[in-house]
Amino acid sequence: xxxxxxxxxxxxxxxxxxxxxxxxxxxxxxxxxxxxxxxxxxxxxxxxxxxxxxxxxxxxxxxxxxxxxxxxxxxxxxxxxxxxxxxxxxxxxxxxxxxxxxxxxxxxxxxxxxxxxxxxxxxxxxxxxxxxxxxxxxxxxxxxxxxxxxxxxxxxxxxxxxxxxxxxxxxxxxxxxxxxxxxxxxxxxxxxxxxxxxxxxxx
Numbered sequence: 600x601x602x603x604x605x606x607x608x609x610x611x612x613x614x615x616x617x618x619x620x621x622x623x624x625x626x627x628x629x630x631x632x633x634x635x636x637x638x639x640x641x642x643x644x645x646x647x648x649x650x651x652x653x654x655x656x657x658x659x660x661x662x663x664x665x666x667x668x669x670x671x672x673x674x675x676x677x678x679x680x681x682x683x684x685x686x687x688x689x690x691x692x693x694x695x696x697x698x699x700x701x702x703x704x705x706x707x708x709x710x711x712x713x714x715x716x717x718x719x720x721x722x723x724x725x726x727x728x729x730x731x732x733x734x735x736x737x738x739x740x741x742x743x744x745x746x747x748x749x750x751x752x753x754x755x756x757x758x759x760x761x762x763x764x765x766x767x768x769x770x771x772x773x774x775x776x777x778x779x780x781x782x783x784x785x786x787x788x789x790x791x792x793x794x795x796x797x798x799x800x801x802x
Contacts, residue, residue: 657685657741662760666749676747676754676790680783683708683790684743688763691725692777697733698769702726709792723799726767734769757783757790773801 659681661673668676691705702725706714722728726736746758759781766774779797783790 655738655741657681657688657743659684659743659745662744662746664747664749666747667752668747668749668754669752672749672752672754673747676757677745680745680757680759680790681743683783683792684759684761684781685741687781687792688738688741692763692765692775693736693738697730697735699730702730706792708790713791713793713795717795720797723797724795729767729771732770733767736765736767738763738765739774740764754785756785759783775799775801 659677661677664673686707687705687709690707691702702721705721705725705727706717709717717724726733740762741764742762744760746760747754748756761778761781763777764774777797777799779795781792782794782796783792785791
């Protein structure tokens with residue numbers, strides 16, 4: 600996958616995934632420039648200006664469960680996966696001080712393979728290319744919908760469809776929308792992102 604460059608168009612899309620025997624097949628990613636287009640539904644990202652207060656809490660809900668899963672375990676999955684998504688958003692887009700020059704720990708909760716791919720897509724999966732021209736970031740919308748694959752009463756994998764929208768001030772004053780899907784699997788270290796299909800654009 601080619602490394603992104605600061606000069607790329609304001610809307611962009613990237614996808615990456617690692618094959619897992621137990622998960623639904625991930626479709627190929629299509630290039631595009633419209634971040635408002637809905638992602639495909641699964642069927643088979645130093646000065647002293649700091650983060651503004653959080654006016655938009657994350658709303659995480661369960662969209663669909665494939666297999667049997669108790670209400671208690673559904674709630675547990677919703678909370679745990681929501682924390683993983685929030686952790687990435689805070690590290691990559693919303694948290695920290697601006698202006699800034701880098702995002703050395705932008706992908707908490709990603710597997711090693713997914714993090715390697717994501718680092719090649721930092722222009723899309725973080726604020727890195729605009730960070731020097733941003734004074735503050737204010738989240739406006741944060742939503743996550745989960746499709747859960749369960750076997751033997753346990754959640755094995757999750758597709759998290761998400762929308763993140765935030766405002767920035769400074770030379771890079773804009774409203775940015777990041778949307779797409781994160782593919783997660785449960786293992787010894789809890790829920791981890793092993794792939795993504797993400798679109799980003801600003802206006």
